[in-house]
Amino acid sequence: MDFHVHILGSNSAIADHGRHPTSQVVSISNHYMLVDCGEGTQERLKEFKVKWFRIDHIFISHLHGDHYYGLIGLLTTYNLLKRTQPLTIYSPLLLKDIIALQLKASQTQLNYELKFIDTKDDGQHLLLENEQLEVHSFPLYHKIPTTGFLFKQKEGERRLLVEKVEGLPIERTDYALLKKGIDITDKEGNRINAEAVTVAGSSPKTYAFCSDTTYNKSLVSHITDADLLYHEATFLENDRERAEETKHSTALQAAQIAKQSNVKKLLIGHFSSRYPDLSDLLKEAQSVFTNTALAEEGEVFEV
Amino acid sequence: MDFHVHILGSNSAIADHGRHPTSQVVSISNHYMLVDCGEGTQERLKEFKVKWFRIDHIFISHLHGDHYYGLIGLLTTYNLLKRTQPLTIYSPLLLKDIIALQLKASQTQLNYELKFIDTKDDGQHLLLENEQLEVHSFPLYHKIPTTGFLFKQKEGERRLLVEKVEGLPIERTDYALLKKGIDITDKEGNRINAEAVTVAGSSPKTYAFCSDTTYNKSLVSHITDADLLYHEATFLENDRERAEETKHSTALQAAQIAKQSNVKKLLIGHFSSRYPDLSDLLKEAQSVFTNTALAEEGEVFEV
Numbered sequence: 218m219d220f221h222v223h224i225l226g227s228n229s230a231i232a233d234h235g236r237h238p239t240s241q242v243v244s245i246s247n248h249y250m251l252v253d254c255g256e257g258t259q260e261r262l263k264e265f266k267v268k269w270f271r272i273d274h275i276f277i278s279h280l281h282g283d284h285y286y287g288l289i290g291l292l293t294t295y296n297l298l299k300r301t302q303p304l305t306i307y308s309p310l311l312l313k314d315i316i317a318l319q320l321k322a323s324q325t326q327l328n329y330e331l332k333f334i335d336t337k338d339d340g341q342h343l344l345l346e347n348e349q350l351e352v353h354s355f356p357l358y359h360k361i362p363t364t365g366f367l368f369k370q371k372e373g374e375r376r377l378l379v380e381k382v383e384g385l386p387i388e389r390t391d392y393a394l395l396k397k398g399i400d401i402t403d404k405e406g407n408r409i410n411a412e413a414v415t416v417a418g419s420s421p422k423t424y425a426f427c428s429d430t431t432y433n434k435s436l437v438s439h440i441t442d443a444d445l446l447y448h449e450a451t452f453l454e455n456d457r458e459r460a461e462e463t464k465h466s467t468a469l470q471a472a473q474i475a476k477q478s479n480v481k482k483l484l485i486g487h488f489s490s491r492y493p494d495l496s497d498l499l500k501e502a503q504s505v506f507t508n509t510a511l512a513e514e515g516e517v518f519e520v
Numbered sequence: 521m522d523f524h525v526h527i528l529g530s531n532s533a534i535a536d537h538g539r540h541p542t543s544q545v546v547s548i549s550n551h552y553m554l555v556d557c558g559e560g561t562q563e564r565l566k567e568f569k570v571k572w573f574r575i576d577h578i579f580i581s582h583l584h585g586d587h588y589y590g591l592i593g594l595l596t597t598y599n600l601l602k603r604t605q606p607l608t609i610y611s612p613l614l615l616k617d618i619i620a621l622q623l624k625a626s627q628t629q630l631n632y633e634l635k636f637i638d639t640k641d642d643g644q645h646l647l648l649e650n651e652q653l654e655v656h657s658f659p660l661y662h663k664i665p666t667t668g669f670l671f672k673q674k675e676g677e678r679r680l681l682v683e684k685v686e687g688l689p690i691e692r693t694d695y696a697l698l699k700k701g702i703d704i705t706d707k708e709g710n711r712i713n714a715e716a717v718t719v720a721g722s723s724p725k726t727y728a729f730c731s732d733t734t735y736n737k738s739l740v741s742h743i744t745d746a747d748l749l750y751h752e753a754t755f756l757e758n759d760r761e762r763a764e765e766t767k768h769s770t771a772l773q774a775a776q777i778a779k780q781s782n783v784k785k786l787l788i789g790h791f792s793s794r795y796p797d798l799s800d801l802l803k804e805a806q807s808v809f810t811n812t813a814l815a816e817e818g819e820v821f822e823v
Binding site for chain 1: 600
C-alpha cells in the first residue's frame, strides 16, 4: 500500500542555503497529512506539486516559529481558494488562540470547518484513526512542549488466490468478505474458509517523526522497529555543546537513537544554517547507522 | 539625497507566477524602513541583498495576511541573529497582541526593544520625524481599517559655493553653519551672509504608498504632487466588478488617481494571480498616465 514522506523543508530556525524550515507531507493511500508548517510551506507545496487540497489533517510538533509560521498563510489561502472540506489541526492548544486572533484581525470567516485537537507531551496518545491508519503522538525533549508523531499503517487486506476462487459458485461481492478474512457460504451451501483462498496482505509500515529534541533514550520505546525514522540532527558532534544548550541533537546522536530503536532507515534533518554543505552530517550519522539519508527538500521517501 | 524604493513583493493575496505578497523597503539617506511584510519577506530581503539589519521602522498598512504574515518570522530571525537595536512597528493595534501571543507560545524574550505605534484611519497623522524625513499615515478605503503612508524627505542642506568660501578667514566648522543657512562672522570681524556663499540644496522628494484601496478621490488631497506614487492595481477594467466587490482598484483607476494628484511617476502593484502576464495592466494604466511602471520584485526606483 502506498506510504510516502515528501520533504518540503528541513532547515532549522531560518531559511538559508536554499533550504527552508520544517515541513513534510505524509501520504498513506489517499490520506494526505501535513507535518509541521514553517514559513513558506504553501509555496513548497505548489513547487513540489503536492496534492495539497487533499490534506485534511495537520500535525504541529511544537510552537517554535520554524515549525508553524506558515500555517496561517496556508489556512487563509485554502479559504481564498474556496476550500469547503473540514481540516483538523493537532498541536499545543495555544495555536488555536493564535489562529483565532489572526482571523479576527482580518475579519475572516473561514468557508470550511477548522478543528483543533490539543496535543499533550505526557505520554503516547492516539490522535487519529481510520480504516487505513493510526497517528499517535509521543513526547520529545525540547525547550518547550514538543511531541513527535507516529504514523502507523493498518494491516492491508488479504489478497485473493485467483486460482482457488475461480469457478467457485460465489458472487463478486463475496470477494470483499474473503479479503477481510471472513468465511462465507457458496450458492451450493458449502462453507468457504477465507484463509484457505487468500494470503496475508502487505505488512503494515510505520513512520516516526521526531522534530526537535535533545538526545533521549526514552524515545526508543515509542519508535522501536519503525520502518522509517525522521530524527532531527541539527548539529555535528563538533558543536555538541551548542546542541545541548539549545536542546537539539547531533547527527551521531540521531544515528544512535536509530540503532537502539532497530529502525530500518533513518532520515536526518533540521540542519543548522552553519552547515552550507550537509555531507559531514550524513557521514557522521552513517558512521553509526549505515542506512541514513538526508531529508532534503523535494525528496520523496517510500516507507 | 539618496531616496529609493526597493520592491520585495507586489502580488496580491497568494504568491504565484514567481511573485510574492506586498513588501517594500524605503530608504532615505541611512534610514531603512520596511513597508508591509507578506509571508517570506525575510527571504526576499536576503535574496535582494538589502541592508536589512538597518531597518528600524516597519509600517504595516493593514492586517490582511498578505501584508503582514512575514513579520513574526522576521522579528524572531532578528532575535536569533542577536539584534539589539530597537525596532518600531506602526500598524493597527491588534498586531501587538498577535505578536505578543506568538512570542509567548515560543517562550521567546526578545533581545531588542520592540515598540508598537497604533495607526488610525481617521485622517492624516505624523508617525515619525527626524532630521532627514517625516512619515505620515492617511486613510485608504478597504474592507478593514487600512492606511497609506507618505514618506517626505526634509529639505537638504545648502551647498557651499567653493569659489566663494575659498580663502575666507573662517574655520571648517563654520561651513556646517553656512550650509544650514546661518550667517557667521569671520576671524576679521566681517559678517558673511550664508545665502551669498551657498545655493539651495536638492529639493525634498515625496513618496506615497497606497496599498489596498478602492478608487476614492479623497486620496488625492494626501498625495498631491508626490514625486513617486505606488498605487495598487489589482485588476484590469475587465474585472471592475470583482475590484469593487473586494474593495480594490483597477489599473485604470490607479492611473486616474495619479493624474488627479499630479504625481510625477506611478508604480502599480498588488497584482491579482489571475494575470500571469502583467503587460495589459501596464498598458491600461499608461493609457491614462504615461509615466507608469510595474512594481516588479527586485526593482529599485529612485524617488
